[in-house]
Amino acid sequence: MLKRKTDVLVVGGGPVGLFTALQLAEKGVEVQVLEEQWRAASRSYALALHPASLSLLGELGIAEALVDRGNRVESVGFYEHEKRAEVKLDALSGDYPFVLVLPQQALEEALRERLEERGVKILWNHRIAGLEQQGDSVSAHIERLSKESTGYSVARTEWVVDKSFEIQASIVVGADGHRSSVRRLLEIDYEDQGDPHVFAVFEFVTGAEALHELQVVLLDDSTSVLWPMNDGRFRWSFELEEGLEKTDPRVKSRLLVQLRDEPFPHVTQEKLEELIAERAPWFSAPVEEVLWSAAIRFERRLASSFGVGHVWLVGDSAHLALPMGIQSMNIGFREAADLTWRIASVLVNPGSAALLEGYGDHWRSEWQNLLGLGAKLRPREDTDPWVAGRAPRIPPCVPVSGEDMGVLFRQLGL
Ligand SMILES: Cc1cc2nc3c(=O)[nH]c(=O)nc-3n(C[C@H](O)[C@H](O)[C@H](O)COP(=O)(O)OP(=O)(O)OC[C@H]3O[C@@H](n4cnc5c(N)ncnc54)[C@H](O)[C@@H]3O)c2cc1C
Incomplete structure (x- = not known):
């Protein structure tokens, strides 16, 4: 049932929004999800789960079923006319030392099923159109969309706003993708980080x-x-x-x-x-x-801030990366895991609101580091010259992030 008051409102029912909502529900936080589309994505866009994402999904008890449905990638081969270098993912520690290739819709389906079991409502056909932060809560202006047939000779279907209302939330999470309305409503810049x-x-x-x-x-x-x-x-x-x-x-x-x-x-x-x-x-x-x-x-972009007060961004609403290593979505899961424990703490103890600021500072700095990493990688004396020459281009191509990157780079002599 739609509730006009909730602890957390997650805007966006893509993979990162669903994951955020599930993390919150598992921590006992009351959450509702808004999704502008009338149904879930039907194609696989971001198609691989990093080892760190699998560990997070493992903690939620849904990794094993996904592993059975996907293809395991155990190594990354670097090629120019022939294979020139390789890294092995089994050098990573953790329960899932591999990358799982899985259609995005299979992941979203598993997250939605678990959310349903936890009683979390996804409001399909609903979009956010306004936000106002007042003291310790946020008033979100919501529009419900419905189909309307128009036209004289050929009927055409259009989506129109058929109802508007407010939802009061203690915290709003913008997981509404690269064209994020939440980011725009907060007037946060989405800064270019290089040519598309x-x-x-x-x-x-x-x-x-x-x-x-x-x-x-x-x-x-x-x-x-x-x-x-x-x-x-x-x-x-x-x-x-x-x-x-x-x-x-x-x-x-x-x-x-x-x-x-x-x-x-x-x-x-x-x-x-x-x-x-x-x-x-x-x-x-x-x-x-x-x-x-x-x-x-x-495109490569980074939000000038990951949020303010009681409204915070995760996933593509805060950053866009090149597609090779599927980093934007997967780092989005790590952000969500971090943001949600901070949210749960702040809801229990409103005096700890600085935890949310810490979220923004940490992840903006992790992204700045990642985007500038290529220029900082130093080959060793014994590094294969082919790898050394391509070092700046390697970070966006590896399907890992954070500390796991160092483990793979060491195998390449970087
Ligand atoms: C065709 C295509 C191919 C791609 N290929 C790759 C690839 O090869 N590698 C890679 O790393 N990434 C790829 N991506 C990007 C990848 O899909 C994203 O990184 C990933 O989906 C990010 O997840 P997200 O949940 O942050 O955002 P999204 O998946 O964008 O989800 C955001 C959700 O918010 C909803 N929404 C938007 N505005 C509102 C609003 N105002 N109110 C309510 N809901 C709203 C949207 O409908 C959407 O469902 C591709 C994307 C596309 C479209």
């Missing part, structure tokens, strides 16, 4: 056996990654030269693919085969069917 990169992304089926290696192809002027999924499925993401999506006939800017609620140029199977032949000739599995493909522009 365009990737041609293909998810496709082959008859090949499962592979347990993430392949990162570092050519002089492009980075590409192969994520091996289950059931002979793969995802190749090839970085494209700037502007290519406008000039290459195999990148069809006028033929748009709708992914979530955003349109992206379609990329043909012919282009996939050409890119594989050019950049990854060792990948010989014939492409049987392309499930989806698009040219996607990935």
Whole structure:
């Protein structure tokens, strides 16, 4: 049942918002989730769970079932025409020394099921439209959306606001993605952290056996990654030269693919085969069917602050990273785990509100460090010169974060 008053209102029912809500519910905190869309994502965008994310999901008791459904990646191979270097994930400590490749919708489904068991309400078709912080609480202005058919000759469906109301919350968490309304309502800047990169992304089926290696192809002027999924499925993401999506006939800017609620140029199977032949000739599995493909522009951004007072940001609402190492979503889970224990403490003891400031300072500084890490990595004297020359490009490509990065970098002599 919709409640007009709650301890925590989580805005956004993507993976990080659902995870945040579940962490809160497990700590006995009353929570409600708002989601603008009318249903969950139907495709796998962020498709891999880092070892640290699996440990957090393990603490919630849902990792094992997910592990059974996904493909384990046990190593990362770095390539240029052939394999040039490798790191093994079993060097990591923890219960899950591997990366799990799993469609985003499978993760979201597991989180939603557990939330339902905990009695947490997800308000689909509801969006946040205003926020006012008053003393120790926040008044959130909510709009409910409903479908309306319009048009003379051909009926067209539009989403319209059919009801507005307020929810009072002690704390609001903005997990509403890169176009975050919560961030905008707080007037927090989403600062550029470098040029965007365009990737041609293909998810496709082959008859090949499962592979347990993430392949990162570092050519002089492009980075590409192969994520091996289950059931002979793969995802190749090839970085494209700037502007290519406008000039290459195999990148069809006028033929748009709708992914979530955003349109992206379609990329043909012919282009996939050409890119594989050019950049990854060792990948010989014939492409049987392309499930989806698009040219996607990935930006790098960081919020100038992770929140203020009783309103805080997690996940893509606070940062965007390049797609190779699936870092934005996975670090989002670590942020959520940290933010939620702080929230639970502040709700019990309102005098400890400085804990929330500590959250913002800690994670902004972790992201600044991560974004500048490439320039700081120092090769050893015995480091393979190929690796040493590419060191600045390696941090965004590894599917780990925090202390786990050091363990992998040491294997590369960095
Ligand atoms: C096509 C595509 C491909 C991608 N590929 C990769 C990849 O290869 N590697 C990678 O690392 N990442 C990739 N990503 C990004 C990845 O999906 C995100 O990092 C991840 O989903 C972040 O999770 P989140 O929960 O923070 O935000 P989101 O998943 O963006 O969830 C935010 C949710 O908030 C909802 N919302 C927004 N505004 C409001 C509002 N006002 N009120 C209520 N609800 C609202 C949205 O509907 C959405 O469901 C891709 C994204 C897309 C779209």
